[in-house]
Amino acid sequence: MKCRILVCILLSALLLGGACLPALADGDPYAAYPFPVNQSLQGKTVILDPGHCQGSGGAYADYVEHVHVLRIAELLKTDLENCGATVVMTRTDATKQHNLMRMCLSNSVALGMVRGVKEAAGAADDVAEIDRLLALMASIRQDESLVPTYFNSPYDYSHTRVIHPDLKKIFEYESDPVVAENLLFVSLHTNAPGSSDTSISGCITYCLNNSWSDSRNYYTAYSHVERSKRFARLMGEQVAAAADYRNRGVSVNDFFMLREHNIPAALVEAGYHTNATDRAKLMDEVYKKRIANGVAYAIVEYFTGSSAPSGGETLPEETQDDRVTSSVYRVSSQGVSGVPLGTDAAALLGNLSSQDYELRLTDAAGQPKAQGGVVTGDVLCAYAQEELKGQFPIVLYGDINGDGQIALLDLLMLQKHLLGTAALNGAYLRAADVNHDSRAALLDLLVIQKYLLGTGTITQ
Ligand SMILES: [Zn+2]
CATH class of the missing domain: 1.10.1330.10 (Dockerin domain)
Structure with a gap:
């Protein structure tokens, strides 16, 4: 049918993008994938962590992970801000930085929220202590050599490391409901398998677990594991649907960006850049937007708690x-x-x-x-x-x-x-x-x- 063919051509352009497909008439590759503009995330803060940076992380063929996940994060930031969220990016360019600097930033954001609560309650001692911890985070950001003192870095594979008392204090402050209810940490990555198997594809999400592998975590009182698990599940479902990926489910891990703070957090491996089909999507602007929307829908669903997220009802x-x-x-x-x-x-x-x-x-x-x-x-x-x-x-x-x-x-x-x-x-x-x-x-x-x-x- 003529009409059917026309629809196919139009949709191919709208949905798939890419060099081999005609450009959209209005020149906006995102016209088919707008995100709702509303105030559903008013008062919420999302820390977006586009994985890696120059000199670190996945490269495969002509694919460089830190470049593509940063672009997804930028698109996601716009989606979230359109819903009234405050967005903090752990990096906005490719400049090399120590991974744990990102954790100093996320801990500072959380401490700042708790400080507001304590100050309003007139808890001067807590405010003073939080100010000390904020200053500590700032000093580590100034001086990378302090990182091993405070964080599990380099990673202790013998699992005997004891959490630094100041970091433990930070975690305890971060168990405040203001953090649980208003802050979320999202790390964006793309995947490569341990083997050279390029057929593996799809989406995996990760979160912490207090009992992971017989308590190999160096801290086992994370207060947000259930929230994190719920968000990881939502994010996997939404990203898989948005990018037409197989959803490979939620896994548990103590990656640094999940373990070095006590904030609800999950990491998404949004496709395998070692798989040709996934990689083509990850390098495509429209698919990036689709993935960003998927994460954004998951964030809205996570925060609103309603069964009517996804811009739907x-x-x-x-x-x-x-x-x-x-x-x-x-x-x-x-x-x-x-x-x-x-x-x-x-x-x-x-x-x-x-x-x-x-x-x-x-x-x-x-x-x-x-x-x-x-x-x-x-x-x-x-x-x-x-x-x-x-x-x-x-x-x-x-x-x-x-x-x-x-x-x-x-x-x-x-x-x-x-x-x-x-x-x-x-x-x-x-x-x-x-x-x-x-x-x-x-x-x-x-x-x-x-x-x-x-x-x-x-x-x-
Ligand atoms: Zn990565």
Whole structure:
């Protein structure tokens, strides 16, 4: 079909980017992947740690890890700031710096938050002590030679090192709820396997665990491990969905950027740069934006704690409704679904029955509809003695604009909804839940994209 081919070309340009694909008409490679602008992260601070720097970290073929993760962090920073978050970057360029300098920075951010609480409470002793610890962090940042005194660096593989009392104090201050509830540390990396196997691909996230490998951690009272684990899980799910990666799950590790502070934290290995497919994505601007959005959605979900993150929302629960029955379709309090695209109105009515009511179909404007293709927004009406007793909107999954088809316009309508610029309601919102998880969210957008590209299906 001509129209199908056009959609494919347009979507390829929108979604895949890359040198071999035509540029977008408006010149904005991110037009297809905007992030909601709202205040969902107001009052929250996110420390973004783009891994490595000049002279350190993964290089493979023409790929340099620190360059690409910094770009993802920049895109992510914009997403988060658009949601009202304060973002602190552990580095903004490739300049070489000692890894533990980043930990001095993150500890300083957390201490600053606790200091505000203590000062407001008039706890002068705590404020003085925090000021001393802040000065200590600042001095280490000035003098790299102090690093081994305070941090587990170089890493003690015998696992006998005892945490420095000042760092322990910092960790104890960081167990304050102000940190737990308002601060998050995110480290961005890309992966290479221990072997030379270039077939390994996908996304892994890491977090700490107080009991990891028989307490090899040199500190075992991290107060945020459950939060960190939850965030790591969310980040893995969202990044895998956003970049179309296999999600390889959450692993436990005591990487320095997870262990040298007591802040909720997780690390993402957002693909394997040793795998040709992953690497092509990681080097692509649009995929970088998709990965950034995935992390951002996970951060919003982590902080808002609602089941309605991802710029989306949980749909009203469906309950059984026995007034109308069908052996072909699903009928619930929320309407009629399970209707194949292209179903004729007469055929629809023929597959529905009611003991007590006469069933008629109307269009969204309330006009009788005895024939013609059924679309999202049509309404099955149940009458008793010419009195309207019940209404069941028709839901065709993916037909979000109510024209009976699944096309680019449907994708754009869901996108606008997620961005908050044009809200979907009722049957149209339900039609957007194409993956049937009772949410209209980013993942649905991805399912529609795949459908339009011919690489995925939408079930009714
Ligand atoms: Zn790395």
